[in-house]
Amino acid sequence: MMRILVTLLLAALHSLPSTWAISCTGCVDLDELNFQKTVERFPYAIVKFDIAFPYGDKHEAFAAFSKAAHKATKDLLVATVGIKDYGELENKALGDRYKVDDKNFPAIFLFKGSVEEYIQLPSHMDVTLDNLKAFVSSNTPLYIGRDGCIKEFNDALKNYANVPDAEQLSLIEILQEKQELLANPEEQQSAKAYLVYMHKIHELGYDFLEEETKRLLRLKAGKVTEAKKLELQRKLNILEAFRVHKVTKTSSGKEEL
Numbered sequence: 690m691m692r693i694l695v696t697l698l699l700a701a702l703h704s705l706p707s708t709w710a711i712s713c714t715g716c717v718d719l720d721e722l723n724f725q726k727t728v729e730r731f732p733y734a735i736v737k738f739d740i741a742f743p744y745g746d747k748h749e750a751f752a753a754f755s756k757a758a759h760k761a762t763k764d765l766l767v768a769t770v771g772i773k774d775y776g777e778l779e780n781k782a783l784g785d786r787y788k789v790d791d792k793n794f795p796a797i798f799l800f801k802g803s804v805e806e807y808i809q810l811p812s813h814m815d816v817t818l819d820n821l822k823a824f825v826s827s828n829t830p831l832y833i834g835r836d837g838c839i840k841e842f843n844d845a846l847k848n849y850a851n852v853p854d855a856e857q858l859s860l861i862e863i864l865q866e867k868q869e870l871l872a873n874p875e876e877q878q879s880a881k882a883y884l885v886y887m888h889k890i891h892e893l894g895y896d897f898l899e900e901e902t903k904r905l906l907r908l909k910a911g912k913v914t915e916a917k918k919l920e921l922q923r924k925l926n927i928l929e930a931f932r933v934h935k936v937t938k939t940s941s942g943k944e945e946l
Contacts, residue, residue, distance in 0.1 A: 713748070715755040717768040721783045725804045727766065732802055733829050734766035735821070738784055739795040741771040747795055747816035754821040754833075761833040765825065797821070799828055837879045837923025841867065843930045849887065850895045850931055851938045857891045882927050895936045902928055 719727055719736065728734045735758075737743075737751050755767040773779045774791060787807075789796035797810040808828055814820045822833045832840045842864060849857065861884065868880035889897045902925065909921040 713743075713752040713755055713769060715759045715767055716752065717766060719768045719770050720780055724770070724783060727768070728800050728804050729802060731766040732764045733825070733831060734768060734800040735797065735825060736766075736768045736770060736800065737795050737797050738770045738772060738787065738789045740791065741773045741779070743769070743771070743795065750816050750818050750821065751795070751797070753818045757818070757822065757836065758825075758833050762831050765829075765831055765833075797824075799825060801829070835926035835929065836919070837875075837882070837926045838930065839876055839879055839883070842880065842883045846883070846887070846930050848933055850890055850898070850933050850936060853938075854891065857887065861887050861891070879923065879927060882924055883930070886928060886931060890931060895933070895938075898928060898931050 716737075717727065728736070735754075737748075739748065751769075758765050758767050770780050770783055772781055772784045772790070772794075774781065784790055787796065787798060787809075793812075795816060797816065798807045799810070800807045810816070810821075810824050814824065819835070822835070825831055825833055834840055834843065845860060845864060849860065852860075864880070864887070865884060868877065868884065871877050871880055886898075886901070889901070905921050905925050905928070909918055909925070913921070
C-alpha cells in the first residue's frame with residue numbers, strides 16, 4: 690500500500706507545472722535509449738545520475754556548472770539521468786550499469802568520447818561548482834574557469850606579483866594588446882579588470898591584493914543587488930589569479946634569496 694501511495698504522489702508531482710521544478714539550464718536529459726548515442730557525439734560528457742526529481746545544494750551546484758560550461762566550451766555535454774525506483778523503474782538498468790543507486794546519489798561521471806571510458810567524481814569531493822570545474826579541468830584539456838576569468842590571462846599572470854618591475858610593465862603591454870582583440874563584451878570587461886589590478890600591484894605591491902579582496906568582500910556582504918554581487922564576485926575571482934603562495938619580491942623590486 691505504501692509503495693502505491695508513493696507512486697501516486699510522485700506521479701502527481703510530475704504533473705505539476707514545470708515552474709515548480711528545480712531546473713538545470715543547459716542540461717540534457719538522458720535515458721536508456723539515447724544515452725550512448727548522445728554521450729558519444731561529444732569529446733567529453735559529464736553526467737549526473739540522480740533521483741527523478743532532484744533538488745538541493747548539489748543539484749543547484751550542477752546546474753550552475755552547466756551554465757559555466759556552456760559559456761566556456763562546445764566540447765562538453767552536460768547531462769542528467771533521472772532514475773526511478775517506482776512504477777516502471779525508468780533508467781534503473783542504466784544506473785545498475787554504472788553501479789549507482791539511491792545509496793550514492795548523486796553520482797557524477799566524466800565520459801571521454803565513449804560510454805566505456807569514464808572517471809567518477811571521487812566520493813571525498815563535495816558536489817560544488819568549484820569542485821566540478823576542477824574535476825573537469827584536471828581530467829580533460831578543457832578549461833572552465835571561475836566566472837569572469839580568462840584562461841590566457843590567468844596563465845600569463847602566474848607569479849606576477851613576484852616578477853621584476855620591468856617584466857610586469859612588459860606583461861601589461863602584451864595583455865593590453867590582447868584585450869583590444871577581444872570581441873566578447875564580457876571578456877572585454879574582465880580584461881579591463883585584469884589590467885587595472887596589474888597596474889595597482891605594480892604600483893602598490895602585493896598588499897593591494899589583500900586590501901582589495903577585503904574591500905570587495907565587504908561590499909558583497911552589504912545591501913547590493915544580485916547583479917552587483919555577481920560583478921563583485923567576478924572581480925574577486927580575477928584577483929585570485931594574482932595570488933601567490935609566497936611573496937619573494939622586496940620593496941626594491943628584487944627577489945629575496
